[in-house]
Amino acid sequence: MPLSPDGPGSAPSSDATDSVVAALRSAGCVFAEDEAELILATARTPAEAVAMVDRRVAGLPLEHVLGWAEFHGLRITLEPGVFVPRRRTEFLVEQAVALAPGASVVVDLCCGSGAVGAALAASLDELELHASDIDPAAVHCARRNVAPFAGRVHEGDLFSALPDTLRGRVDVLAANVPYVPTDEVGLLPAEARDHEPLVALDGGADGLDLVRRVAEGAPRWLAPGGCLLVETSERQAATAVEAFARAGLIARLAVSEEGWAHVVIGVKPGPSGLKP
Structure with a gap:
């Protein structure tokens, strides 16, 4: 060549x-x-x-070959074996910014590379940013991407990774959890199933195991008026909205037809403490 x-x-x-x-x-x-x-x-x-x-x-994903991915106007550093942020997830970021422009405490749960947290920090002012993931490789990668925003990354399973000082203080909880049903992981493109961690893809029998866990735990971490945002597929969206409602959140679905994106949004009842 x-x-x-x-x-x-x-x-x-x-x-x-x-x-x-x-x-x-x-x-x-x-x-x-x-x-x-x-x-x-x-x-x-x-x-x-x-x-x-x-x-x-x-067969490696292009983003792993390049060592970076473009996401919401940022160049996100990627390391081998780390989930590649999807462009459709930019819609989740846009929804969060529109819903809580005055957010001061943001958590990126199941953060992968930290792309969502970095994008939110770049879009919002005076932000305290936390991110977490169960995968050590993702945690290492995310620390590089949120460092410019003084973000902190914690290793562990969902909320158990977060410091207790965040309870009841989170204005935006973004959780781009895995939502592929277990039986369908093998149907994913080879780039994903062979080169991205299974823990970032497999969402359980119907793909919503982690969505339910996050919805159930979110009210204890959200501030009054704080919001939870989770990406799902079109066919899972109604069930996910129900899970949010059962957890006591005011739930709705936001859809981007152009971006093929479905984001379930849940707001914790109570007066918002967000800055105007």
């Missing part, structure tokens, strides 16, 4: 670009031209570009 014949730092020749596109297309990459541009722009040397193309052809 002929790359940057003039040496490191040179722009790849058209032949090099064509070679990368051909390799990616032969591997089944639908957006081969766009991916080739990203790989060649990210690689620091011709040898690194070749290695990146080889990893992509072998």
Whole structure:
């Protein structure tokens, strides 16, 4: 694969670009031209570009090959084995910002790379940010992404990872929990099922095991008027709304047809303590 014949730092020749596109297309990459541009722009040397193309052809997610993912205007650092943030989840961030523009305490539960927490911190002022995940690799990665916002990342299972000082103080609780039914994990694209952690994908028999656990526990952590936001699929949304309501939250569903995104929102009753 002929790359940057003039040496490191040179722009790849058209032949090099064509070679990368051909390799990616032969591997089944639908957006081969766009991916080739990203790989060649990210690689620091011709040898690194070749290695990146080889990893992509072998089936690694593009974001793992690049070492980053674009999310809500941010470049989120990604490490091998960490869940790749989906662009549809930007809708969850947008809903949270619109609902609680004065939020001062935000928690990103099941944070993965910390993309949601970082995006919320970038969009809101004077924020105390906490994130948590049960996966040590995700915790390590998230710490890099929330560090610019003085965020703290905790390792553990859902709420058990959080400091008790947050009880009753959380204005926005964003929980992008796994919601793929166990029997359907094997139907996911190979990029996800082979290279992302199962704990970030498998949501139990109907995909809503963690949604129910988060909804049940949320009222003890939310401030009065605080909100919980969880992403689900279209077919799960009604059941998820019911789970929120059973937990004592004022529940509704927000949908983005364009982004194929469904976000269940639950607000804890009581006067909001959010800043105007």
